[in-house]
Amino acid sequence: MRAAQLFNGRGTTSASPIGPTNHDAVPHATGASATDASSKDGESSKAKELLGIHHLITQYGNIQAIKGISIYIDKGEIVALIGANGAGKSTTLLSVSGVLTPTSGTIRFNGQNISGLPSHQIVRQGIAQVVEGRAILAGLTVLENLMLGAYIRSDRNAIEQDMDRMFDRFPRLRERSGQIAGTLSGGEQQMLAIARALMSRPKMLLLDEPSMGLAPLIVEEIFNLLRELNEQGLTILLVEQNAAQALEIADRAYVLASGTIVRSGSSSSLLADEHLREAYLGAAR
Numbered sequence: 001m002r003a004a005q006l007f008n009g010r011g012t013t014s015a016s017p018i019g020p021t022n023h024d025a026v027p028h029a030t031g032a033s034a035t036d037a038s039s040k041d042g043e044s045s046k047a048k049e050l051l052g053i054h055h056l057i058t059q060y061g062n063i064q065a066i067k068g069i070s071i072y073i074d075k076g077e078i079v080a081l082i083g084a085n086g087a088g089k090s091t092t093l094l095s096v097s098g099v100l101t102p103t104s105g106t107i108r109f110n111g112q113n114i115s116g117l118p119s120h121q122i123v124r125q126g127i128a129q130v131v132e133g134r135a136i137l138a139g140l141t142v143l144e145n146l147m148l149g150a151y152i153r154s155d156r157n158a159i160e161q162d163m164d165r166m167f168d169r170f171p172r173l174r175e176r177s178g179q180i181a182g183t184l185s186g187g188e189q190q191m192l193a194i195a196r197a198l199m200s201r202p203k204m205l206l207l208d209e210p211s212m213g214l215a216p217l218i219v220e221e222i223f224n225l226l227r228e229l230n231e232q233g234l235t236i237l238l239v240e241q242n243a244a245q246a247l248e249i250a251d252r253a254y255v256l257a258s259g260t261i262v263r264s265g266s267s268s269s270l271l272a273d274e275h276l277r278e279a280y281l282g283a284a285r
């Protein structure tokens with residue numbers, strides 16, 4: 001049995017994708033070209049760009065954690081942001097999701113300038129975040145956590161349908177829908193955090209170290225899920241310390257060190273880079 005079946009009872013054949021469904025699904029390249037990122041290095045063409053970060057600086061007090069980085073992500077891509085502990089990965093994601101207010105620079109999403117918007121408005125624009133450490137509400141039930149993910153929506157019937165599809169995708173969450181979320185296993189909590197983020201019907205999902213603290217089989221399952229969501233049209237920005245594994249599912253990646261982008265390129269070119277392997281992939285291989 002494939003590990004993915006633990007959560008996804010229907011394997012990859014699930015008829016109704018959850019996430020970027022129906023009206024707000026983004027067009028996605030089909031077949032093999034979806035992961036053929038070898039020509040995607042360099043500048044984004046504006047027509048395809050979903051997220052564009054330009055010269056972003058974010059500070060904690062007087063300390064610059066992010067020192068003027070530029071990153072773009074095209075519709076339909078999985079892009080990884082990798083780097084050592086303290087490099088500024090979480091700060092970057094929190095700047096995009098509006099939890100932190102950048103000091104300067106611009107963040108454009110889907111053609112709109114979102115820099116400085118409060119986080120609830122950024123969720124409305126179509127960005128959902130799974131924060132570091134999962135951050136499910138441990139004292140609430142599984143169902144209540146999922147409902148919270150839909151808080152920006154008022155389309156009751158559609159929310160119920162999405163909830164149903166979410167439970168089809170995650171049968172374990174259906175079984176445990178009335179259970180207090182804090183009593184779930186680490187893997188189940190991570191799945192719940194992802195499911196909750198999908199309930200806002202995002203165009204783009206930001207994930208901060210989803211593999212952290214989880215057993216290898218569960219990590220594999222989560223990465224399979226991300227790949228599947230991406231195939232159904234969801235654009236993904238994945239932050240990972242587990243660089244080798246992130247590069248396996250990403251089209252492209254940026255390497256962050258001390259608040260600066262030090263390398264970027266297709267996953268295959270980064271995996272082939274001797275220096276990078278020594279500096280960032282050594283521990284993970």
Ligand SMILES: Nc1ncnc2c1ncn2[C@@H]1O[C@H](COP(=O)(O)OP(=O)(O)O)[C@@H](O)[C@H]1O
Nearest residue numbers: 060063065083084085086087088089090091092
């Ligand atoms: N709340 C905070 N207050 C002050 N400094 C912080 C805070 N959060 C992170 N930092 C600092 O900002 C830098 C980047 O941190 P972070 O974005 O969390 O890195 P990463 O996610 O790559 O491990 C680190 O030097 C860290 O110590």
Ligand SMILES: [Mg+2]
Nearest residue numbers: 089090091132
């Ligand atoms: Mg972090």
